Amino acid sequence: MPTNLAFIDFETTGLSPESGDRIIEVGIAVLEDGRIVDRYQSFINPQARIPGAVVALTGIDDYMVRTAPKAAQVLPEVLKFVGDLPLVAHNASFDKRFMDSELRRIGHQRTNEFICSLRVARRVYPGAPNHKLATLVRLAGVQPAQQYHRALGDAEMTARLWTGMVENIERQHGVEIVSLELMQSLQTCGVARAAETIARYA
Numbered sequence: 001m002p003t004n005l006a007f008i009d010f011e012t013t014g015l016s017p018e019s020g021d022r023i024i025e026v027g028i029a030v031l032e033d034g035r036i037v038d039r040y041q042s043f044i045n046p047q048a049r050i051p052g053a054v055v056a057l058t059g060i061d062d063y064m065v066r067t068a069p070k071a072a073q074v075l076p077e078v079l080k081f082v083g084d085l086p087l088v089a090h091n092a093s094f095d096k097r098f099m100d101s102e103l104r105r106i107g108h109q110r111t112n113e114f115i116c117s118l119r120v121a122r123r124v125y126p127g128a129p130n131h132k133l134a135t136l137v138r139l140a141g142v143q144p145a146q147q148y149h150r151a152l153g154d155a156e157m158t159a160r161l162w163t164g165m166v167e168n169i170e171r172q173h174g175v176e177i178v179s180l181e182l183m184q185s186l187q188t189c190g191v192a193r194a195a196e197t198i199a200r201y202a
Contacts, residue, residue, distance in 0.1 A: 004032045005180075006085040006112075007162070008078075009154040010098050011058050013046050017101035022046035023071055024060055026078060027152030030085065031159045034166075040081045041152040043068035058149045071102040079103075082112060086180065090133050090158045092116035115180075117158050117165075119187035123194035124165045133157055140164025173198045 007029045014021030023044045030038040043060070045068040055061045078099075089095040092114045103110055121128070121136050128139055133154060137144050142160040147153055166178045175182070175198060182201045189197045 004030055004037075004085050005088050005115075005159075005162070006030050006082040007088045007117075007155045007159040008082070008095060008099075009089060009151045009158065010095050011054075011060060011149065011151050012098055013048060013050055013054055015094075017098050020048075021098075022048060023098050023102055024050060024054075024065055025058070025151040026074060027150070027155040028078065028081060029152065029155040029159045030082075031162065034163045036156060036159055039152060039156075040078070042074050042077070044074050045070050059147070060150075072106045075099070075102050075106065076108065079108065079110070084112065086113045086115055088115045088117055088158060088162060090116070090154070090161075091118045115184060116187050117162055120165060120183055121161070123186045123189065123191055123197075124168055126191055126194070133161065136161050137164075140168070169198060173202055175202045 009027050010023045011025040012021050012023050024046050025043050026041070028040040029036045043065045045065050047070065050060060050062050050065070093116070096114045100110060118131055121131050125131070125136060125139050128135060134144065134148055137157050137160070140161050142157065142164050144157070148157070169175050169178050179201065182198065185197050186194060
């Protein structure tokens with residue numbers, strides 16, 4: 001089991017890289033033994049205007065990214081920073097699609113595995129009113145971010161949520177060591193089978 005995980009978040013111009021939307025910010029928080037030990041953040045020039053709705057949500061406007069490096073420069077830096085660490089994201093399918101789209105543009109390929117904290121949270125907190133990051137952070141008793149929908153802040157909150165979920169499993173189910181294998185199993189098992197899946201590792 002790797003002791004380190006890289007929590008990653010992208011802010012983007014929209015919801016679909018297939019429709020031409022691009023990354024405008026990336027944030028990464030490296031977690032080691034329950035502590036954030038390293039961080040990476042960069043704006044990215046999307047080479048397109050940022051829609052007003054995105055500016056309102058993130059606070060990132062065209063001026064802020066005008067002189068930022070392009071994705072072709074930043075994404076190789078991201079790959080170098082994370083090395084071979086597994087990547088964790090909240091709603092990982094979104095971040096994975098954008099990351100892979102930008103990497104294909106420059107002829108690179110990701111080898112890191114993606115793990116979805118949102119899918120794990122649905123098994124750990126099945127009674128949550130919703131599984132948005134801000135809601136789950138409150139449930140986990142984690143100090144909330146000063147501002148959501150910024151890449152590094154959301155990456156750090158996801159890392160802290162992850163440690164909260166690990167502690168919840170340890171406390172509620174008597175699991176001495178919550179392995180990455182268990183967390184991977186939780187993201188793929190049915191919600192109704194979560195307790196059974198955890199029991200196999202207890």
